[in-house]
Amino acid sequence: MSALSADPAPAPAPSPAVAAAPVRSRRARWYRQPTLLTGLVLLVIILFMCYAAPLLTSFNPNTQNLEEPLLGLGQMGHLLGTDQEGRDTWARLLYGGQVDLRIAVIAVILPFILGIIVGSLAGYFGGWVDAIIMRIVDIVVAFPFFVLVIALVFVLGTGGKSIYIAITAVGWVSYARITRGEITVAKRQEYVLAAQSGGLSSVRIITRHLLPNVITQSVVYAMSDIVQDILAIVTLSYLGLGVQPPTADWGTMISAGQNFLTTQWWLTTIPGIAVVITGLALSLIGDGLADLLRTGTS
Amino acid sequence: MGRMSFVFRRLVLLVPTAIGVTIITFFMVHLIPGNPAVTILGQRANPTTVAALDKQLGLDKPLIEQYWLFIDHLFHGNLGTSLYYGTSVSSLISSHLPATLWLLAYAAVIAIVISVPLASLAASRKDAVRDHVVRVVPLLGLGLPAFWFGLILQTWLGTKLRLFPVTGYGSGFTGHLQSMFLPALTVAVALCPVLIRSLRASMLNVLGAEFITTARAKGVPGYRLLVRHVLRNAVIPAVTVLGINIGYLIGGTLIVEQVFAIPGIGSLMINAIFQRDFTVIQSVALFYGVLVVLVNLLTDVAYVALDPRVRFDA
Numbered sequence: 001m002s003a004l005s006a007d008p009a010p011a012p013a014p015s016p017a018v019a020a021a022p023v024r025s026r027r028a029r030w031y032r033q034p035t036l037l038t039g040l041v042l043l044v045i046i047l048f049m050c051y052a053a054p055l056l057t058s059f060n061p062n063t064q065n066l067e068e069p070l071l072g073l074g075q076m077g078h079l080l081g082t083d084q085e086g087r088d089t090w091a092r093l094l095y096g097g098q099v100d101l102r103i104a105v106i107a108v109i110l111p112f113i114l115g116i117i118v119g120s121l122a123g124y125f126g127g128w129v130d131a132i133i134m135r136i137v138d139i140v141v142a143f144p145f146f147v148l149v150i151a152l153v154f155v156l157g158t159g160g161k162s163i164y165i166a167i168t169a170v171g172w173v174s175y176a177r178i179t180r181g182e183i184t185v186a187k188r189q190e191y192v193l194a195a196q197s198g199g200l201s202s203v204r205i206i207t208r209h210l211l212p213n214v215i216t217q218s219v220v221y222a223m224s225d226i227v228q229d230i231l232a233i234v235t236l237s238y239l240g241l242g243v244q245p246p247t248a249d250w251g252t253m254i255s256a257g258q259n260f261l262t263t264q265w266w267l268t269t270i271p272g273i274a275v276v277i278t279g280l281a282l283s284l285i286g287d288g289l290a291d292l293l294r295t296g297t298s
Numbered sequence: 299m300g301r302m303s304f305v306f307r308r309l310v311l312l313v314p315t316a317i318g319v320t321i322i323t324f325f326m327v328h329l330i331p332g333n334p335a336v337t338i339l340g341q342r343a344n345p346t347t348v349a350a351l352d353k354q355l356g357l358d359k360p361l362i363e364q365y366w367l368f369i370d371h372l373f374h375g376n377l378g379t380s381l382y383y384g385t386s387v388s389s390l391i392s393s394h395l396p397a398t399l400w401l402l403a404y405a406a407v408i409a410i411v412i413s414v415p416l417a418s419l420a421a422s423r424k425d426a427v428r429d430h431v432v433r434v435v436p437l438l439g440l441g442l443p444a445f446w447f448g449l450i451l452q453t454w455l456g457t458k459l460r461l462f463p464v465t466g467y468g469s470g471f472t473g474h475l476q477s478m479f480l481p482a483l484t485v486a487v488a489l490c491p492v493l494i495r496s497l498r499a500s501m502l503n504v505l506g507a508e509f510i511t512t513a514r515a516k517g518v519p520g521y522r523l524l525v526r527h528v529l530r531n532a533v534i535p536a537v538t539v540l541g542i543n544i545g546y547l548i549g550g551t552l553i554v555e556q557v558f559a560i561p562g563i564g565s566l567m568i569n570a571i572f573q574r575d576f577t578v579i580q581s582v583a584l585f586y587g588v589l590v591v592l593v594n595l596l597t598d599v600a601y602v603a604l605d606p607r608v609r610f611d612a
Contacts, residue, residue, distance in 0.1 A: 275442075
């Protein structure tokens, strides 16, 4: 009997094999999932290029050289030329990516945490707590995401801190909805009832027993959410409400280059492509993860 | 629960949401750091202008009274006076509304025209190469900055190839149709991934139904099956998806209007940011909040009215 559970080789024991199957297939499958793999490879390349910027360029992204403005591709050692102030475009693209990605990650973690806390409270306690929280969710959802974020950043003042506050204030609702829905179902399961009758505190049941089981949906959603956040950050910077000059970021690069679109098309086009590829990488990861979880649990 | 009581319950739930929307927009002025009037006025701030703005925004009164005044004005259609233009904000919004509605409708039509064939193509053979391509390629649209894509279309199709007007709203129906094509396309492309996905899912759902098997057994040819039997039943969920995503759609029009210099509510709001015109920003946010709430209500009601199978006991 002792060999049965430890060694999967002897086939006649059906029950341990069946129990082990989904786990093993999920482990075996993650790298065979083409969308997930493509997304991860793209993301690793992007992260490497942004954070290994000093290895990939010897130029400083903010050093102006007014004698060499608007150089063409490859001229004077500038891979992507220079902008109107003679700054190296390739260096600004790489260092700008660091700025945008860092803001985007923080801007997705904060609403993720807030949403999960609020959603757990609503789902677990139900009743009037749930009713009040869900009414607040309805109200925030009523505003178009961009309208409320832009208005909030405008009133709070430009810069990173305002972006975090604005995106958190608007973005938490999706995580709250997802977590609430999952916990409403999960809290009726036997292991939760067992924990409750064992006298564990609500906080402990939520954090140690419920959340580990329901958090995956929110993680998958976070992948598509971070794409939306990157778009919001780039858009705010384009409007002059986000990252402030002279710091490089993809949004300010697009806006600075738009006056030279017919002659120096790459100044605006390339930072935009960087945004699109980053968005695609994260969307592919989100999509692949969702597929993986669907097939893994079925 | 009956149909009418569903609509009634939906209307009752609307009240707290509507009140909440007004509370959020009302409190925006108090989120401004420091003295709101001084910050809003910026370089124009001096004791006289600050006192005048305090009075106009009602900031010299207690909070509850301020909110009450805000609601009172709202019910009289008074959204305040633009700090930049000096005219009433409600007249500004109503004069900018037609261009935005045009853009929204045009973008929705283009999104449907792009999405329906692609979704049909994908659903016609699940898990085939075409299905995977249609599922993955639109993902590009999710990360596409609308203002950037607009600029690119503008430069290449407008300035270089001279296929479409670069900016403006055009005049007359055909003028609008031509001038608004590029902006509408820009907005539509962002919506397509969501729409294609849900259309594909609902078509696959319909394809699994028994009446499809019956039609197949009868010998209905493939394309006819798709158009007459599947598409008809899959369109209702797609329209619902459009309704639910109205906020997303509006968010797309905001900056696109600015890029293409369309005199709509979006460019009104973006220009108000540059002009530090607080009352306009506040009112546009309020207007869009109310618009989304109403469209969502209409979507729900239309869904119930269109689909006799909807049940309320869930």
